[in-house]
Structure formats: C-alpha cells, structure tokens
Amino acid sequence: MTLPVARTRDEARLYLDLTACACGALDADWQHATGLQDGELVSVYDATCPGCGADREYAFGLPERETAGDYPHFGGDEPSQLIDAGRWMALADQLASALPEDPATAAQALHLARAAVDEVIKFVPAGATTVPAKAFWTPEGRAVRDAEPGRFQLDRLEIVRNTYQPT
DSSP: OOOBBOSSSHHHHHHHHHHTTTTTTTOOOEEEEEOOOOOOEEEEEEETTTTTTTTTEEEEEOOSSSSOSSSSSOOOOOOOSOOOOHHHHHHHHHHHHHHHHHHHHHHHHHHHHHHHHHHHHHSSSSOSSBBBBGGOOOOHHHHHHHHGGGBBBBHHHHHHHHHHHOO
16 A cells, blocks of 8 residues: 655644544644554654544655755655645635734744645646646545636746745
C-alpha cells in the first residue's frame, strides 16, 4: 500500500490540524516518530483525542528528498498529496478574512494565506491555465471549487496570492 507523502513536517501538521476525530474534535497533542510499514520508512503521528479518548494515528510516506525553508514550508514544486486544492484555498480564505488587529499577527496570517495560495498554484499543470478537477478529491475541496470555479484560474490565483503580501 502506497501512503500519501508528507512533503514536510509543516504540511503533515497542517493536515492533522484540518482532520477532525470521529467525534469532531480537532485539537490533539500529536507525537511524531518514524517507523517501518511494509518495509518502507514512514513518518507516523499519533495522539489521544481529548474529546473522546480515541487513539488516532496517521502514517505518511517520506519524500524522495527533503526540501528546507522558513515556516510555513509545505514542500517543493510538486503539489500536495495530503491536502487538495480546494482545502488549501479554504484555508487561505479563512486566514485572510479574519485578520487579527495586532499587525505582527496579521502579517503572519497573511504570510500563511499566501503560502496556501502558492500550494493551490502548484496543482496547475505546466502550460495549463486552471487547476484540474482531479486536484479536488475531498468533499470540502470540491465544495469550494463548485461555489466559484473561476477562482481556480491561474491568473486569478496569482492576483490573490499577490494581495496576501504582508506589509
């Protein structure tokens, strides 16, 4: 079984933050380790849900080569295998629509929103002008696309990304 690759720890942690327990709780004290699964080295995150006490565990494949960068650093040039294009856009929308009053915190939120839009752009194939339908594999992601499909045109994505430039 091939596991989806977590390109970086930032991406894995964001995926975990977006993935609710069966009881609906989002918060968890995630512990990280590496391990073997079917003879392959994997990245494993586990936690006990504070809401219902359920044990939660997620295993991710490791990237062929690691990339480094300042926070938030979600990966290289390839698109995410964990978070679809619509969920990245929803995150950007959420962050940019409720900016805190504190300038430093607002700048950090805009920086993260910009990084999320950069992740959406990675789904646009070379030479294409829009994010393809296959880049929306979750119900949440498809709902974002279906609400306004034009938002996923490359030129519009670049304009949005550029407006999320912290001052």
